[in-house]
Amino acid sequence: MEIKGEYKIAAPRDKVFAALNDQAILQACIPGCETLEKLSDTEMTAKVRLRIGPVSAGFSGKVTLSDIDPPNGYKISGEGQGGVAGFAKGGAVVKLTEDAGETLLSYEVDAQVGGKIAQVGARLIQGTAKKLADQFFGKFAESVGAPPPVAAA
Amino acid sequence: MYDFAYHRPKSLADAVATLKGKEEARPMSGGMTLIPTLKQRLAKPSDVVDLGGIAELAGIKVAGDVVTIGAMTKHYDVSVSPDVKKIIPALADLAGHIGDPAVRNRGTMGGSVANSDPAADYPAAVVALNATITTNTGKHPADGFFKGLFETALKDGELITAISFPKPEKAAYMKFPNPASRYAMVGVFVAKTKDGVRVAVTGAGSAVFRVKAMEDALSKNFTSAAIKDIKIPATDLNSDIHGSAEYRAHLVGVMARRAVDAANK
Numbered sequence: 001m002e003i004k005g006e007y008k009i010a011a012p013r014d015k016v017f018a019a020l021n022d023q024a025i026l027q028a029c030i031p032g033c034e035t036l037e038k039l040s041d042t043e044m045t046a047k048v049r050l051r052i053g054p055v056s057a058g059f060s061g062k063v064t065l066s067d068i069d070p071p072n073g074y075k076i077s078g079e080g081q082g083g084v085a086g087f088a089k090g091g092a093v094v095k096l097t098e099d100a101g102e103t104l105l106s107y108e109v110d111a112q113v114g115g116k117i118a119q120v121g122a123r124l125i126q127g128t129a130k131k132l133a134d135q136f137f138g139k140f141a142e143s144v145g146a147p148p149p150v151a152a153a
Numbered sequence: 154m155y156d157f158a159y160h161r162p163k164s165l166a167d168a169v170a171t172l173k174g175k176e177e178a179r180p181m182s183g184g185m186t187l188i189p190t191l192k193q194r195l196a197k198p199s200d201v202v203d204l205g206g207i208a209e210l211a212g213i214k215v216a217g218d219v220v221t222i223g224a225m226t227k228h229y230d231v232s233v234s235p236d237v238k239k240i241i242p243a244l245a246d247l248a249g250h251i252g253d254p255a256v257r258n259r260g261t262m263g264g265s266v267a268n269s270d271p272a273a274d275y276p277a278a279v280v281a282l283n284a285t286i287t288t289n290t291g292k293h294p295a296d297g298f299f300k301g302l303f304e305t306a307l308k309d310g311e312l313i314t315a316i317s318f319p320k321p322e323k324a325a326y327m328k329f330p331n332p333a334s335r336y337a338m339v340g341v342f343v344a345k346t347k348d349g350v351r352v353a354v355t356g357a358g359s360a361v362f363r364v365k366a367m368e369d370a371l372s373k374n375f376t377s378a379a380i381k382d383i384k385i386p387a388t389d390l391n392s393d394i395h396g397s398a399e400y401r402a403h404l405v406g407v408m409a410r411r412a413v414d415a416a417n418k
Contacts, residue, residue, distance in 0.1 A: 053268060053303030054179075054190040056197065084194045116193050123336070123393045127271055127302045127359045130389075 003109040003130045007137050010145035013096050016103045017071035019144040020094060026063070029139040031132050042066065048080065052128055057085040057117065072096055086115020092133065105141065109133045155197045161206045165314065169289055171202050172310050180204055180312060182225060182264030185256050210263070210314060213237060218320040220244075224263025224313040228252075231262060241282065243324040243342070243416070247274050250328070252335050263313040266298075269305045269360055271391065272336040276361035277326060280353035281342035284318045302359040321346045323375070325415035327408045328356070331395055338396055339404035343412040345375055352409060357390050357401045367409055375417065377410035 009016055019025045023044065027036035034047040044063040050056070061080030068074045077091035090111030097104045111129040118125065162168040172178050178200035181187050190196045204210060210225035215236045222231060231237055232249035251257055251265075251274050265275040266286065279286070279295045286293040288311045298306045307313070321344040328340030337356035344351050350371040352364045370379045385405045390398035 053270070054186045055195045057195060116195065121195075123272065123391075123395065124302070126392055131302050131359065 003111070003126070003133050004107065005133060005137060006104060006106045007141040008099065008145075009103045009105055009141045011103060012101065013071045013098050013103045016096055016105065016144055017073075019140070020074065020076075021065065025140070025143060028143060029136050030063075031135045036063070042068070046078065046080070050132075052131070053124075055085075055117070055121065057082045059085075059088060061089075067093075082115070082117065084116060086113060086117035088113045088117070090129065102145070105137065107133065107137055154191050155194060157191075157198050158200045159203065160200060161203045163206050163208075165207055165209060165289055165312065168202055168204055168207060168312065169310065171200070172312075175200050176309075178202060182267070183227065183256075183260040185252070185260040185264065186268050186270065204263075204312070215240065219317050220320070221315050221317040222262055223315050224266075225261050226263075228257040228260050228262070228265075229254075232257065240320045241318055241324065243321075243326050243344070244278050244282070244318060247278055247326040247342070250274070250330070250335070256335075262316060266316060267305060267307060267313050269299050269301075269303050270336075271302055271359055272331075272338070272340075272356040274326070274328065274337055274340055274355060277337075277340050277342035277353040277355040278318070279316060280361050280363060281326075281344040281351045282318045282321055282324065283344075283346060283348070283351060284316050286313055287315045287317065288313050296363075299360040304360070319346070323416040325412045327412040327415060329404050329408060339401050339408050341405060341408040341412050343371070343409060343416055345371070345416065350375065354405050354409075357385075357405055359389075359391070364405070364409070371413065375413065377413040380406070380409055380413065 023038050027033050032049045034049055036044050036046045038044050042065040046063050047060045049058045059080030059082045064077045066075045073095040075091055075093050079089040081087050092107045092109045095106050113125050160171050162171055177198050179198040180202045182204050211223045213234050213236055214221045220240050228248045228251045232245050237245040262275055265273045276299050284295050286298055290311055293306050324344040326342040328337040331338050339357045340355045342353045350368050352367045353361050355361045366383050367380045385402040387398040387402040390401045392398040
């Protein structure tokens with residue numbers, strides 16, 4: 001399953017890249033994020049509580065940054081255990097391009113879900129992943145750039 | 154299933170009061186989605202407030218050309234109602250093809266609409282017929298009510314009490330059901346109303362949506378030939394083991410044409 005999107009952010013690329021590495025901004029933008037603690041410059045632990053429709057599940061896991069190429073982009077990956085609910089892991093390749101003083105952020109998400117959540121919710125996983133990606137990048141674009149994004153793909 | 158406190162209030166006011174201030178409390182109508190979720194331990198509510206004991210929420214009323222269906226009315230009761238069959242036969246037909254007999258005898262209209270499952274049937278009828286959703290705090294128009302995957306304009310603690318459907322000139326619903334669950338892979342509800350034609354699609358996107366290009370073409374010429382060349386982009390459509398986004402995009406056209414033909418019969 002792959003999900004792609006694009007956001008235009010009214011901020012210079014260096015600033016956008018710095019924000020992508022800012023723990024406080026990430027914590028504010030990851031949907032349902034309760035805690036995000038830094039282990040190193042590229043590793044964090046996270047607790048996330050997701051409520052989508054009837055399902056409400058807490059995940060605890062790791063967030064890793066890799067393929068870091070300032071200020072062009074990086075890969076952000078997450079892996080979480082949700083107890084009996086199952087597990088989820090996914091990554092987003094984020095690319096930043098300059099566009100007349102503003103920044104075009106494009107992302108490509110790859111997500112996998114296993115365990116009970118996958119069995120009962122197979123038909124809903126793509127929609128859920130897309131919704132979460134949109135929430136994350138939408139909020140990110142909003143908090144880094146002002147005014148809010150003109151187009152959300 | 155995890156432990157929770159079970160409540161079965163007798164009135165809407167009691168239900169609202171019981172839910173109030175409890176962040177992890179969940180209202181339950183027919184329980185057709187909530188109970189399986191609880192059994193799988195995919196949710197852990199502190200309280201479940203069963204709306205099944207509230208007599209004022211069930212029943213079908215007719216006033217002029219408007220059918221008002223109580224939120225706790227079961228799919229089966231909608232499908233056999235002489236009033237619904239006479240005034241909006243397409244709605245009775247839709248209700249008679251939701252899920253299986255067990256679901257139709259437990260599941261409710263309010264539950265289906267409040268849940269906004271991307272493949273549920275009722276949301277297509279609500280949007281295409283331009284229904285009005287009444288809650289304990291106010292009224293919502295159909296447009297803008299379904300905001301996304303399992304997301305509606307309802308606020309926490311807000312409960313649907315009834316849904317009012319104005320009589321269309323012509324209408325029909327056609328779905329391509331998943332053979333196992335009977336959920337709509339794609340379902341299209343077409344309604345010719347006095348304010349123009351409305352085409353609502355369920356099962357294909359994250360929530361029900363309208364197809365403006367088809368509505369414009371059908372408003373000029375209400376025949377399936379009028380929309381035969383309208384292609385639906387597959388971008389943002391659902392893709393799963395049962396069908397790709399491209400397949401669903403194709404099905405939207407097929408189901409829409411079948412619905413127009415059925416409405417013209």
